[in-house]
Amino acid sequence: MTASNLARALRAIVGDDGVLDGDEALLVYECDGYVLERGTPELVVLPRTPEEAARVVRLLAARQIAFVPRGAGTGLSGGTLPLDAPVMIGLSRLKAIETIDVRNRRVQVQAGVVNLNVSRAVKDDGLLYAPDPSSQAACTIGGNIAENSGGPHTLKYGVTVNHVLGVEIVLASGKVVQLGGATEDLPGYDLVGAAVGSEGTFGLITRATLRLVRAPQAFRTLLAVFARVDDASAAVSAIIAAGLVPAALEMMDTLILQAVEQAFGAGLPLDAGAVLLIELDGPEAGLDDEAALVETLCRRCASREVRRAASEAERALLWKCRKRAFGAVGRLARNYCTQDGVVPRTQLPEILRRITRTAERHRLRIGNVFHAGDGNIHPIILFDERDNDEVQRVLAAGREILEACVALGGSLSGEHGIGVEKIAQMPLLFAPDDLDAMLRLRRVFDPDQRANPHKVLPDSKSCIETRTPRRQAAM
Amino acid sequence: MAAVTVEVEKRLTAIVGAGYLRHGDDRDGVDGLCPAWVVSPGNAAEVAAVLALGADSGLAVVARGGGAHLDRGAPPRAMDMVIDMGRLHAIVEHEPGDMRVTVEPGCTLGTLEAALAPSGQWLPLDPAGAPDVSIGGLIAADLCGPLRPSQGRVRDLLLGLRVATPEGRLVSGGGKVVKNVAGYDLPKLHVGALGTLGIVVEASFRLRPRPRSEHALVVHTTGAEETGRLALDLRDCCEPAWLEIVGPGLDPAPAGWALAIGSAGHPAATAAALAAWQHRVRSDPAGGEIELHEDGGALRAAVARAGTVATACVLRASTLPTQIGALLVAIDETANGQARLAASITGNAHAAFDDVAGALRVVRTLRPRLEGAGGALIVERATAAAKHVLHPDPGIWGASIGGLALMQELRRMFDPRNTLAPGRFPGDP
Structure with missing residues (x-):
């Protein structure tokens, strides 16, 4: 079947405007938030309903054509880069919130619903959807499920998998399967738990049932200023050791502070080595007491100043600085890429020292803005993509940082996924038998590996390609 | 040999x-x-x-x-x-x-x-x-x-x-x-x-x-349906650390229906929660006598056992939180009052039976209804003799399990020779 025949057959399902195949139209789809590698599919198909999505997959199954799913394209590990997948299935038009059940705290949504829209839809009922990735104004629930996304508030509330009760998956065979559902404790293996974080390799997730939580009654949001990163790390440990579970515990270093201050003018200290953004939430009673304890602990760790957000506007401004830090970094350099390694919390000072050494060795500027309470680092490496030598140093530095995370007992990724970016490093973390078990799991869902091929698990193709970085990169 | x-x-x-x-x-x-x-x-x-x-x-x-x-x-x-x-x-x-x-x-x-x-x-x-x-x-x-x-x-x-x-x-x-x-x-x-x-x-x-402190209340109530509704009202009034509904014949309220609700954390927060719940209970027609438990952890350990001890079998039913009261009523009626019942605010009920006949009746009658509404009813534990009565018909696990074919394939992939407790899991040959 020729490409134009395929496009015609797909248009019959999704409408004329639902298939993109011109070079210009496809340009938008050549990469996601991971910009170091690019590649366009032969065509992009945009179903309007979950049922159309299933028909699309059935059509592809009949022709044995591989596909790559895509939500909003905010992913940071290249999970939507098509590798041997001629067709990209974009789910952005599946944006219906189908049912809201306030009393049972459940919502059923289509995969293309934007994360923040879920919380907006239930705000007046005093509820929210807890996982809040920094890109929550754009990223979709389907993408969140594929990557098992986190966010600043996961320290207390958990990540996506803790809030997904059920998913509808269109397997690569075209069969539609309902896993889990609105009711908890259904018998059988936890296939929902396995499907969350499968990076589109189990099939196409078209619907999900999510758990909602009560919006906190009150907040205390603090900004603690430190001269040295090490002191900020010590404060993180002290807060945890005191038995507090802040809703969020985030760190930003000098470089990031300068970027966000330039962007938002929030009055952040430009001479600080690091600041901690600490949020406590819950019932009003006792909250002031806990905030005072946090303040004492920070001062004991040499914090020179602890500010408290005095109003909801001040709180919103601090969170805007944190959540838009990545974008603000755009002011400092033409390009940047971010890492997503995890270390045991007690190893934070050590990994930060290693990142500094890596930056010096490779003559790069690296800023840090990350989920300190979880030990989930996000070093942001600044570069100019026109400088090929610098790009190579960026890639080498990124690899070094991830290898250091694994060596310190951590992981390659806390919330962004493996995608293509970190696939070559998987053997650092997992033995061949571990990877073989994962491959078996993948084959349970997708025996022919037509759903997002060459992702997550290293195979001969993915490894050869990623070991030759920037194969199609815009240099 | x-x-x-x-x-x-x-x-x-x-x-x-x-x-x-x-x-x-x-x-x-x-x-x-x-x-x-x-x-x-x-x-x-x-x-x-x-x-x-x-x-x-x-x-x-x-x-x-x-x-x-x-x-x-x-x-x-x-x-x-x-x-x-x-x-x-x-x-x-x-x-x-x-x-x-x-x-x-x-x-x-x-x-x-x-x-x-x-x-x-x-x-x-x-x-x-x-x-x-x-x-x-x-x-x-x-x-x-x-x-x-x-x-x-x-x-x-x-x-x-x-x-x-x-x-x-x-x-x-x-x-x-x-x-x-x-x-x-x-x-x-x-x-x-x-x-x-x-x-x-x-x-x-x-x-x-x-948690620095854990306090709890036992609230005596008038019946299963009202207890289920009151439980959700208390949850919405102030978020509990735990909330269980316990039927007649079980601690901590053997004489009738009750709910046990606990708060854990900062002492000021637990005190505020208990005060809010008491206030709410007093204004509710279903709310009866209230007992205060300073040692919330001890009460919680006792409540955890409710509905899980039986000489024949224990059933576990899963439904939505709003349906828990109606579910308890249905089990109680179908079992002719012979089951000891307990449930969590999450929508899971346990029913303990000393006579397997009642359990069999409950499974046959209520399982299709629960499964039809997206829930489940399984035999969680049973003696060998009780299992013989309950399995394979109507069966331990139930008829409607989403993704069963995938589960069977998973089992084949990970245990190709069917070595590990063959027959135990849903879909096992």
């Missing part, structure tokens, strides 16, 4: 040593079956070697932790060998600063609790009879208790697993950090798998700080 048997014994002895292999007897029965051998490996490599030998010899193998929950699932078709995990009982690593513990499956929750207490941390899983539950059993049977609505279940706290496979491999999944999306989440598959995908040899959990 057949030559093949002699050969198996010889090889098992070579792996674990003569002192750690014995013939099965009455103590080792599962669902009326008695194993030929009970093997007690001393480390992970021995577990893998014993399991592989069993698989290669075409034996049926059942893993055993504390042994308290072996009556779960459908009866195995055969059981030639029990692998007792009791010798793997170490707390491998506890790093308080990382709020993480790595532990072997034979360790009990009680031992773990005692080891964690000095650091002010805990693993907040509180199933019935918690202190004696082994970590292996906790994972395999997916055990949890009243704290679940606020602290989550095993799946929410488990960070990583090391598992022995029927091919004799030791496979790791997940890790030791609290946030990790590298690779597929293999550990989740083993939670509640009743040992059918491999045998856990090591597990890492995230820990949480022990």
Whole structure:
């Protein structure tokens, strides 16, 4: 079947405007938030309903054509880069919130619903959807499920998998399967738990049932200023050791502070080595007491100043600085890429020292803005993509940082996924038998590996390609 | 004794040593079956070697932790060998600063609790009879208790697993950090798998700080339906750490229906919660006498057992939180008042029966209704005699399980020779 025949057959399902195949139209789809590698599919198909999505997959199954799913394209590990997948299935038009059940705290949504829209839809009922990735104004629930996304508030509330009760998956065979559902404790293996974080390799997730939580009654949001990163790390440990579970515990270093201050003018200290953004939430009673304890602990760790957000506007401004830090970094350099390694919390000072050494060795500027309470680092490496030598140093530095995370007992990724970016490093973390078990799991869902091929698990193709970085990169 | 048997014994002895292999007897029965051998490996490599030998010899193998929950699932078709995990009982690593513990499956929750207490941390899983539950059993049977609505279940706290496979491999999944999306989440598959995908040899959990205070109320109520509604009203009034509904004949309110609700955390917050709930109860027609429990933890441990102890069987029904009151009424009526009932705010009810006839009637009558509404009704535990009545018709697990074909394929992929408790899991041949 020729490409134009395929496009015609797909248009019959999704409408004329639902298939993109011109070079210009496809340009938008050549990469996601991971910009170091690019590649366009032969065509992009945009179903309007979950049922159309299933028909699309059935059509592809009949022709044995591989596909790559895509939500909003905010992913940071290249999970939507098509590798041997001629067709990209974009789910952005599946944006219906189908049912809201306030009393049972459940919502059923289509995969293309934007994360923040879920919380907006239930705000007046005093509820929210807890996982809040920094890109929550754009990223979709389907993408969140594929990557098992986190966010600043996961320290207390958990990540996506803790809030997904059920998913509808269109397997690569075209069969539609309902896993889990609105009711908890259904018998059988936890296939929902396995499907969350499968990076589109189990099939196409078209619907999900999510758990909602009560919006906190009150907040205390603090900004603690430190001269040295090490002191900020010590404060993180002290807060945890005191038995507090802040809703969020985030760190930003000098470089990031300068970027966000330039962007938002929030009055952040430009001479600080690091600041901690600490949020406590819950019932009003006792909250002031806990905030005072946090303040004492920070001062004991040499914090020179602890500010408290005095109003909801001040709180919103601090969170805007944190959540838009990545974008603000755009002011400092033409390009940047971010890492997503995890270390045991007690190893934070050590990994930060290693990142500094890596930056010096490779003559790069690296800023840090990350989920300190979880030990989930996000070093942001600044570069100019026109400088090929610098790009190579960026890639080498990124690899070094991830290898250091694994060596310190951590992981390659806390919330962004493996995608293509970190696939070559998987053997650092997992033995061949571990990877073989994962491959078996993948084959349970997708025996022919037509759903997002060459992702997550290293195979001969993915490894050869990623070991030759920037194969199609815009240099 | 057949030559093949002699050969198996010889090889098992070579792996674990003569002192750690014995013939099965009455103590080792599962669902009326008695194993030929009970093997007690001393480390992970021995577990893998014993399991592989069993698989290669075409034996049926059942893993055993504390042994308290072996009556779960459908009866195995055969059981030639029990692998007792009791010798793997170490707390491998506890790093308080990382709020993480790595532990072997034979360790009990009680031992773990005692080891964690000095650091002010805990693993907040509180199933019935918690202190004696082994970590292996906790994972395999997916055990949890009243704290679940606020602290989550095993799946929410488990960070990583090391598992022995029927091919004799030791496979790791997940890790030791609290946030990790590298690779597929293999550990989740083993939670509640009743040992059918491999045998856990090591597990890492995230820990949480022990709350500074825990207080609770018992509220006596007028009936199941009203209790279910009041429970949700109290939840919406002020978020509890736990909230359980307990029917007549059970502690803490044997005379009638009651709910037990607890708050844990900062003393000012728990005091405020209790005050808010009392105020709410007093203005509600369903609310009766209120008892204050200063030791909320002790009450919680007592409530955890409600509805889980029976001489015949225990059923578990799953529905939406708003349906819990109606579900309890329906079970009570169908069982002619013969079931002891308890339920969690999450929408799960337990019904304990001393006479299997009532349980059979409940399963036949209510299972289709629950499944039709997206819920489930399973036989959670039963004596061998009761299972004989309940299985295969109407069956332990139920008829409508989403993704059953995938589950069967998963079982084939991970246990190709059907070595691990064959017949126990949904969809098993």
